[in-house]
Amino acid sequence: MTSIKGDAVAGATRPSLDTVMAADHVAFSYSSAAGAHPVLGDISFTIARGEFVSLVGPSGIGKTTLLRVLSGLMQPTAGEVRLDGERVTEPPRQLALVLQDYSRSLLPWMSIERNVALPLRSAKVARTEVRSRTAAALDAVGLAGDSEKYPWQLSGGMQQRVAIARALAYQPEVLVMDEPFASVDAQTRFDLEDLVLRLRREFGMTVLLVTHDIDEAVYLSDRIVVLAGKPAQVADCLDVPLGPIRDQIATKALPEYAALRGRVLSEIRAASAARTDKKVG
Amino acid sequence: MAPLAAPGHVLTWRAFGRLPRLALTVARELWFAVVVLALWWVLSSGSTSFYFPPLSEIWARFQELWLFDRVPTDVWPSLRNFGLAIVLSCAVGIPLGVVLGSLRRVREIVSPVLGFGWALPKLALLPAFIAVAGIGDGMRVSFILAGAVWPILLGAQDGVRAVDPGLRDMARSYRFGRGTLLFRVLLPAAAPQIFAGIRTSLAIGLVLMIVGEMLVASSGLGFFVLQSQQSYALVDMWAGALLIGMLGYLITLLFTVLERFVLRWHFARRAMHAAG
Amino acid sequence: MSVTVQALRGVRTRTAGAGRCSNLAPQLALVVLLLASWDLLVRTGVLPASGAVRLSGIAGALGDVVFTAALWTAVGDSLTSWLVGLAVCVLVGVPLGALLGWRDGVYRSVRLVLEFVRATPPVVLIPFVLLFFGPSQEMKIFLVVLGGVWPILIQSMYGVHDLEGTLVHTARAYRIRGPRFFASVLMPTVLPYLLTGARVSAVLGLLLTIGSEMVTSAPGLGRAIFDAQTSNDLAGMYALVVVAGVIGLLVNTVFTVIERKVLSWHPSQRPVTS
Numbered sequence: 001m002t003s004i005k006g007d008a009v010a011g012a013t014r015p016s017l018d019t020v021m022a023a024d025h026v027a028f029s030y031s032s033a034a035g036a037h038p039v040l041g042d043i044s045f046t047i048a049r050g051e052f053v054s055l056v057g058p059s060g061i062g063k064t065t066l067l068r069v070l071s072g073l074m075q076p077t078a079g080e081v082r083l084d085g086e087r088v089t090e091p092p093r094q095l096a097l098v099l100q101d102y103s104r105s106l107l108p109w110m111s112i113e114r115n116v117a118l119p120l121r122s123a124k125v126a127r128t129e130v131r132s133r134t135a136a137a138l139d140a141v142g143l144a145g146d147s148e149k150y151p152w153q154l155s156g157g158m159q160q161r162v163a164i165a166r167a168l169a170y171q172p173e174v175l176v177m178d179e180p181f182a183s184v185d186a187q188t189r190f191d192l193e194d195l196v197l198r199l200r201r202e203f204g205m206t207v208l209l210v211t212h213d214i215d216e217a218v219y220l221s222d223r224i225v226v227l228a229g230k231p232a233q234v235a236d237c238l239d240v241p242l243g244p245i246r247d248q249i250a251t252k253a254l255p256e257y258a259a260l261r262g263r264v265l266s267e268i269r270a271a272s273a274a275r276t277d278k279k280v281g
Numbered sequence: 282m283a284p285l286a287a288p289g290h291v292l293t294w295r296a297f298g299r300l301p302r303l304a305l306t307v308a309r310e311l312w313f314a315v316v317v318l319a320l321w322w323v324l325s326s327g328s329t330s331f332y333f334p335p336l337s338e339i340w341a342r343f344q345e346l347w348l349f350d351r352v353p354t355d356v357w358p359s360l361r362n363f364g365l366a367i368v369l370s371c372a373v374g375i376p377l378g379v380v381l382g383s384l385r386r387v388r389e390i391v392s393p394v395l396g397f398g399w400a401l402p403k404l405a406l407l408p409a410f411i412a413v414a415g416i417g418d419g420m421r422v423s424f425i426l427a428g429a430v431w432p433i434l435l436g437a438q439d440g441v442r443a444v445d446p447g448l449r450d451m452a453r454s455y456r457f458g459r460g461t462l463l464f465r466v467l468l469p470a471a472a473p474q475i476f477a478g479i480r481t482s483l484a485i486g487l488v489l490m491i492v493g494e495m496l497v498a499s500s501g502l503g504f505f506v507l508q509s510q511q512s513y514a515l516v517d518m519w520a521g522a523l524l525i526g527m528l529g530y531l532i533t534l535l536f537t538v539l540e541r542f543v544l545r546w547h548f549a550r551r552a553m554h555a556a557g
Numbered sequence: 558m559s560v561t562v563q564a565l566r567g568v569r570t571r572t573a574g575a576g577r578c579s580n581l582a583p584q585l586a587l588v589v590l591l592l593a594s595w596d597l598l599v600r601t602g603v604l605p606a607s608g609a610v611r612l613s614g615i616a617g618a619l620g621d622v623v624f625t626a627a628l629w630t631a632v633g634d635s636l637t638s639w640l641v642g643l644a645v646c647v648l649v650g651v652p653l654g655a656l657l658g659w660r661d662g663v664y665r666s667v668r669l670v671l672e673f674v675r676a677t678p679p680v681v682l683i684p685f686v687l688l689f690f691g692p693s694q695e696m697k698i699f700l701v702v703l704g705g706v707w708p709i710l711i712q713s714m715y716g717v718h719d720l721e722g723t724l725v726h727t728a729r730a731y732r733i734r735g736p737r738f739f740a741s742v743l744m745p746t747v748l749p750y751l752l753t754g755a756r757v758s759a760v761l762g763l764l765l766t767i768g769s770e771m772v773t774s775a776p777g778l779g780r781a782i783f784d785a786q787t788s789n790d791l792a793g794m795y796a797l798v799v800v801a802g803v804i805g806l807l808v809n810t811v812f813t814v815i816e817r818k819v820l821s822w823h824p825s826q827r828p829v830t831s
Contacts, residue, residue: 072454109470122458310666390584391587401805405801484676488679488680492768495683496771509684525678
């Protein structure tokens with residue numbers, strides 16, 4: 001595990017004029033009565049404008065904690081997160097969040113339209129603009145006809161579409177998603193993955209996806225950041241040269257796809273094996 | 282449990298079927314009440330018992346008294362005090378509950394005092410209220426308030442505490458202002474528990490109102506009922522008790538209608554989950 | 558991610574537990590502050606001297622009254638009628654509620670009458686019950702039952718209704734009958750409901766006991782409070798109010814502890830993380 005050390009990972013940080021988001025030696029530990037409990041140790045990577053980056057790692061590694069730090073919901077105990085060159089201390093305006101548990105992020109007392117419009121209203125966007133942006137976002141996710149319904153009247157996949165529409169209408173520079181498809185069935189999941197790819201092409205958004213699903217990461221991303229270790233660190237960073245247009249059947253049948261998938265999987269396995277060895281030794 | 286019917290049959294079956302079915306539902310809800318009233322009426326009709334005068338006499342007296350002779354003197358002051366106290370309880374209890382529900386540390390510090398206030402049998406405070414605030418309407422309102430505020434406060438506190446952390450994250454990440462967070466997220470989320478608190482407050486408030494009037498007032502419903510008994514006017518007493526029962530039922534009913542309207546999303550969602 | 562979430566929860570509850578100790582000082586400070594401001598309000602005359610008593614006076618009276626037999630007789634009278642009334646509430650409310658819960662038709666039929674009687678504040682019958690029984694223990698018990706039976710009845714109804722759902726079918730499928738059915742299916746399902754009902758009934762019953770004692774001069778703590786006020790022994794009255802508060806707090810605590818102990822497995826008892 002000695003090779004893993006922040007900047008040492010090739011390709012994780014790419015100094016570029018077009019860097020949107022940067023994690024710079026981010027570390028995080030919980031403090032409790034028993035003492036400090038480190039979760040993230042010295043994590044550095046950058047995301048370029050328009051890039052689709054996935055953070056993958058085994059369950060329990062601290063991906064959600066990292067996401068909360070990156071999105072400004074929590075402060076890192078060391079290092080800093082920058083968005084457009086500015087240090088993130090609060091959830092920034094340029095960022096929209098889509099969480100795994102859609103049923104807990106949509107407001108059941110509001111219609112879908114009002115759910116999507118709420119962040120805009122809170123930001124005091126002009127009424128006519130709220131209406132047009134909401135309608136466009138709902139149209140983009142294929143829910144134009146359901147705007148008067150309530151979230152609990154929809155299936156899980158449809159509810160996640162609402163959450164995505166809300167993020168779209170907000171017009172963020174960076175869309176951050178935490179395991180967004182983990183709670184829906186397989187077919188819905190494929191549909192939602194393709195939806196996100198299409199929206200990203202249409203709106204030119206930068207996307208950061210946190211997932212434990214390696215297939216999903218390879219299928220969707222331009223670049224994958226692999227997390228491993230305890231406390232979690234960047235174990236590897238690899239490009240996914242599969243082109244901008246992808247297809248659930250054709251892309252997944254490509255030899256490059258299988259090679260990348262195998263590489264990420266073996267890295268995660270090696271990392272968790274190393275962890276187990278360490279514990280035993 | 283949606284009724285199954287072949288599409289072709291729906292129209293004709295509904296047209297003939299709806300009316301009898303509605304009548305059946307109404308009959309099922311009402312028959313027992315009708316039987317109880319009828320039994321009371323028949324069994325008491327020839328009664329010479331001092332305690333149980335004929336229902337017909339009570340009903341006649343009820344009409345004389347309450348439609349609407351003594352409404353301005355005995356019914357209106359009671360209801361006004363009660364209503365005012367409930368409104369004030371909401372005005373004090375909901376904001377305080379929201380604050381305590383949001384601030385864990387403050388809540389923990391205040392909780393022993395709240396616990397004592399909640400557990401104290403409120404009627405025991407009545408003599409103290411008389412001693413400090415006299416026997417006017419101000420005392421009566423503040424006495425009802427002192428008892429009715431607790432369930433609302435605790436309901437709001439628990440409701441806000443139980444707001445899903447996911448919702449709070451969402452609100453923060455979209456940079457909701459304080460107003461949006463309070464009125465669009467926290468209060469609607471806590472509303473079911475606030476309403477449950479108000480329901481309890483209504484029941485407690487009614488009890489406090491009546492006992493307060495029995496002990497210190499020279500007007501009002503509680504005073505009327507106790508005075509009737511003391512002057513051995515049992516028919517009057519029953520008529521008064523009947524009115525209080527009706528008012529209690531009516532208040533609960535109106536409140537239920539309001540709750541169903543304001544929380545229609547809550548009931549619709551619950552019905553849907555129950556249906557699977 | 559579930560491991561992280563678990564870890565988070567663990568930290569939260571631990572800090573909450575640690576917080577309880579460190580809160581003792583501010584909690585005490587708040588109580589002292591409230592008592593001191595009461596004293597100040599009395600001393601400066603904001604609260605009329607004809608009605609309010611200074612802290613030292615109340616404390617003195619409390620010290621005196623605790624050692625009198627009269628207090629403990631009064632408390633005993635109140636608690637006896639309350640407890641007997643509560644027992645009758647359980648004996649009457651549980652089977653009746655079970656009957657209503659078992660058959661939906663029965664419940665629908667009596668719903669209107671039930672709701673009417675329940676919405677009627679029981680204290681309106683104090684004058685009538687007083688005529689019937691006189692200012693006695695029986696009168697108080699009758700009132701406690703009249704007012705306190707409904708929460709238990711309603712909860713028993715909900716409990717049995719819940720039982721009807723899936724568990725009974727499961728039990729039937731596995732041929733669980735007799736005492737085993739009672740112990741492993743019936744009680745665990747219905748008990749949470751009954752305990753909730755009993756707690757509400759207990760609080761309501763205490764309120765009615767004290768209220769009826771005040772209105773009718775039946776022996777008990779309520780009467781003692783009212784007598785103290787009418788004989789202008791204000792310090793004594795406040796001391797008795799404190800005693801009533803302590804009793805209320807004890808009743809509440811006892812029921813909360815029972816619920817927590819008996820239902821430690823039940824979802825309603827899990828700590829709410831906030």
